[in-house]
Amino acid sequence: MVHRARRRPSRRQLCHAGLTASSLMLAVPAALAQAVSPPASPASAAGVLQTVTVTAERRTENIKDVPSSVSTLSGEKLDVLTSGGQDIRLLSGRVPSLNIESSFGRAFPRFYIRGYGNPDFRANASQPVSLVYDDVVLESPLLKGFPIFDLSRVEVLAGPQGSLFGRNTPGGVVKLDSVAPEIGAVDGYGSLSYGTFGTANVEAAKSFAFGSAWAARVSMLYQHRDDWVNNTHAPGPTRRTEGYDDRAARIQLLYKPGSDFSALFNAHGRSLDGSARVFRANIIKKGTNDLVDGFEPNEFSTDGRNEQRITSYGGSARLRWIFGDYALNSITGIESVHTYSRGDIDGGYGASFAPPSGPGFIPFPSETAGALHGHRQVTQEFRVESRYAAPLNWQAGVYYFNEKFISDSYGYNSLGGGAQTSLLTDTQKSTSWAAFGSLKYDLTPALSMRAGLRYTKDKKELVSNAAAIPLGSQVNGTSAELSDSKPSGDISVLYKLSPATNVYARIATGYRGSSVQPAGLFGPQSIAGQEDTVSYEAGIKSDLFDKRARVSFNVFHYDVKNLQLTEVGGGGNSNTLKVAKKATGQGFELNLDAYATPNLLLTASASYNATKIKDPNLVVAGCGGGCTVTNPSNGAGSFFIDGNALPNAPKWIATVTGRYAIPTASGGEWFVYTDWSYRSKVNFFLYESVEFTGKAYTEGGLRIGYLWNDGKYEVAAFARNITNKVVATGGIDFNNLTGFINDPRTLGLQFKTQF
Template sequence: MKMRKIHAGLFAGTAMLAAMPMAAPAQSAAAPASSDSDVQTITVTAQRRVENDLKVPVAVSVIRPDAFKDYVAAGSDTLLSLSGKVPSLYVETSTGRIFPRFYIRGLGNIDFYLGASQPVSVIQDDIVEEHVVLKSNPMFDVGQIEVLKGPQGSLFGRNTTAGIVKFDSAQPTETWQGQGSASYGKYNSVNVDAGVGGPLTKDGSISFRLSGLYQHRDNWITNSYTGNSDDGTVGGKDVMGGFNERDVRLQLLAKPSENFSVRLSGHYRDYDGNASIFYRGSIRQGTNAVPSSFDRSVVAYDEAHNNPQAYKTHGASLKAVYDFGGATLTSITGWEHLSGYSRGDTDGGAAVNFPLSTNGGAPVPFGYGESQGRVHGLDQVTEEVRLASPDTGRFKWQVGGIYFSQKDRTEFDQRAYFLTNNSFGTNPNPNNFVLLHDNNTSWALFGQASYDLTDQLTATGGVRVTEDTKRTELLLHPNSVALTIPGTAPASSFACGTAFSCRLSDTKPSWDASLLYRATGDLSFYGRVARGFRGPTIQGRSAVFGSAYTTANSETNTSGEIGLKSVFLDNKVHFNLTGFYYVVKNMQLNGNDSNGNGVLFNADKGKGYGMEAELEARPVKNFRFNVGFSWLHTKIEDPNAFAQVGAAGGVLAETVFPTPFPGTGSNSGLRFASINGNPFPNAPEYNLNLSGRYDFPIDEKSRLFIGADFNMQGKTNYVLYRTIEYTANGNFELGGKIGYAFGRYEAAFFVRNLTNEKNLVNVIDTNNYRAGIYNDPRTFGIQISGSFR
């Protein structure tokens, strides 16, 4: 079944691209090319300068705005939609749209804790989005998306051991410009993305850009459960799966003189929807094949009130740039705020439907579970000051410093908190929750310089020193109920340094060095070594079960890569090729404790190596295509590292290699397996992405077009230990559109997940749940878009 799926996917993707060039000879020789008939020069900002990619000794993939609009036409999550669209980038979630987790070259973090750190940094319009919810702020009115691969040691700093996903919005301009797209499709899905801007003064010294995003989808998943519920959950038809996303951004740009500019930006987000939908029992023991009878539109949840989720975020930034002539001073100040909650049925089904046999007794319902994470308020403040030489000359340099501060109050609620019938006689139950105060501060000093050793050879090197401090404190309940959980350990057992409080701090250097050789004006070779640093992490959520905090020490990633970048056929073809190898020391990992709660630990090291290739081409008039491929091998190396596996009453819920061993004492009902030699979780062995478009000219201004995109991922483990069940191999999706264009305006019919694949994309492995998360079903509709300038 796996091979049939892989062959079908490869055939579909190959046929998609093969069919379009066949139409090329049919075009009229006199017909004009489409407005974007030639591959444009690729410019990137990976070194904090706008540069031709051929001159940058860093592996960078670029996602263009027109491709991005295709991916999100059905109202899809603007960040999760990027998964697999360039080599070595993977994005997933087990907490819905408010918690995307990014992986680059296999390195990421499966931790679902609201305070989790990730080794992939997300930067939006020059502001680092550190908290996992801030990372979910959607992108719209996009200027460019860049994926920087490998540790970014000197210019971007901590928590970039895997790389960076960098988003740049369309900026204010001195002339009137605008763009917009609107789509409508299945499930009453709506996606509207628009931006407009221009001068506010006659001389263009003050300009603006107003951007907005609106996404909506009706509920389409039925909760078929009709029995008793301990927390008052009521099922019904079409009660889950929908969402409302409302976002706006305003930018003002002032240029008082040729040498001085100030950009003030503000944004606001209002989102509501559902947490991830787990389907309990959808994964069958002994196989990873998705049953043909599986139905994504029906669940049976006995708790969690149909998984509600809602967050609001807003923020502002001020970027000031002054050019002294011999150097340019840049100051970037940012503030972000968020609040909201997410609640879910974490066992993924109704306990009465999954009885567990007990010793000689009748089977009893098993698996009641729900949880909620709530951020009462988070504030992030950042400041960066950078002084840089001009972009010209043989010697270029940058020096600067950053300050980062994040404070929040985060609440975690477990099942007993929501029970309506309890010994306290209250609703909600004042039990089984915690309120934490998290404080993270960081500062860094950095510098980087490059020198043209010859007209063809450039050396670049940089270093950064970062201090990162985290502190988590146990607070009282908002209603001033003292936090001493009846029947469990006393509050003093939460000590990590002092009672109720845990503090970790570390100071480390990070760096990078590279050589770039310009063989010709269109061909470059480079080699790069770099080290990245991820700060220590505290997992405070464990306190909800009366358990002590768990922590992980800092990790470092030392990476080496070599590559080539090329342009040929009169700028019609770009081809990049990279090989890499890296070693992560003190690798931060996340497993489960006896309550199914995530716990942190460090593995001795992890290793990864692989290759990436990208081709962007327009070989004939009116036809363009992209091909991306990455291959990856990863391995955890620590003979003393173990992970808890899914088991209930000592009975395994999956097939585990090597055979797990039983715990002892209070863990006697649990099973553990060695993870030494295992691949990283959510690290596909390969990724293939294809996209293409062909335009059929009608006259000087109008044309018909057909476009498609295809993505396939290789074998992927979703957990730390080896199983048959919690893996996927050959997952693929195919999307496409066909339409009519007139000048800069288009109308098209689109489809996403054309073949309606049922892909397992995540799991919850606690107890015997065997619950999976799956991709969206096939969606289709109409889309109109256009731009002016």
């Protein structure tokens, strides 16, 4: 069945989406979208920064009192970033040291903190940066693309989190917290935005109160974009692409009969019908990292099919009992995701041996798809914490993780009408359990110490089978059983120089369990053993000028032993695990918020990350063709990568925002908000080459609007990627200079209301 082009929604369709939201929220006006920031408090209106609280150490604390690098996004900052209909990748570069990329479009985001991540695209890939959504870890990269909406805050915890979060967190944690229902609260919001390419957002949330012990909150999101990229090759099964319909909803129910017990239940789901990433053959100019002359972002040429579907759903129960000086917490989570994503990997049409073909050199056709089904993730944590009014407090608990899934990899013959030619099926089961504890001790009123320890036991089983593959003999019946056990933890000290200024130092360790890469058409199964990390960090956090400004600054260094790397593509067109004896990273991170005047709020953040692979004997295959590798060759088609930076690890990340308010005599407010982010150049692959080096990239946004009725209503015009800069943000090492690009400029209008 041909994948049909996505059409711009009519006014009737938009109204229908709004009515659906209305029935769901009961009181939401006809068509609403996008989160609304709460009205400015009297303190912030007077030009004084509000206290930022975080739960980075599983307790609610002032961010200044947490002895580690924690950056946050909330309120208007999040609202502005989501106005253009982007997915979770919008967080990339918005806080120090965070980079996010994907070769799957709105699915399968890959996170990097301090340059430390994993570009592996297989369904069973493990990442050293963990995503925790409403206290439940989302292990599968396909779960990590769940949309962000109705959030109270985003916390980015840099460096190993080996005691309180555990496995697969040596790079850090991205922590998302939804707005939770509260007893007696009946607030809500809603908004509608519409922009270029038919980009529409419908987002709304409503809290409900049921007597003195029950409360609920319902949140929903609908995002749409037209297919705006035209296929210039005819006949092609996919005529237009790069659009999407993305729907998500969350229902939370709170039971709190008194101060000693609470139960928060969460059910959520997502349905995405969209496009896989569009790969474009030979778009990089040889000898440079420029796009070819005459490149048109809204055109591509392919004889393959492009489609992507994701369905995910899950639930959690967070229970809390208070027994005097102690509290018992139980967090139960279950998640499931099902996907199918198909695209034309060669990025063009035909082949050199089957003309016509193009654009440029197409050595042979490659059209593939990946599917995940039978997925289930179950997690359970029990944690006891002390609540002493004393210098010593502690936490201790146990954790269990179980995941299983079936992953299918398909091959198709683009020259033969898209007929299926191969199927690889991998079944994986993973279990993990851990025991952990941490303590905080105030040695003096000014000096405190924290320490944590965790012991984790992991087990992973993989079985691979193949059908209709000429090389099936290297796949059928291959299997692997991996087992790891590892203690990890951290120790830190914090000293209060003054009531407004704290300094700290921290040493932390983390680890990533062993990984297995299934056998495929072009390579056998590969295995990489356990990866270990140790990090050193010191910093300062301070409120300045009577809380009109806030600054945090830290320096860090980390060492990774037996780093797991993924060799993708190359002359052998393989996807193989490699192990580097060592890798290092070091740098600094800075956050600054300040009211320059009572009506002008400025924020800035920056980070420097110098990463390096250290293994003089490690070689990887060079590009299949077309690129200029700058690493020394071993004389047999491979290249030494000792000294290279880690892939997708920019040295510099920086962002600045500014908001200027102009109050009116009628009590309203005009405002101008702008935000700009910068990311320096990156290597797309393990080897270094001129062509596959991503250009430095700056993206800006602008928002101009009016608030009235005490902030209850807002209307604004916005622009994302305001300079309309177009760059390659990733490449496909497929015997030609194939790549993919960033999102286009989006202009639009938005109306928001609170009730």
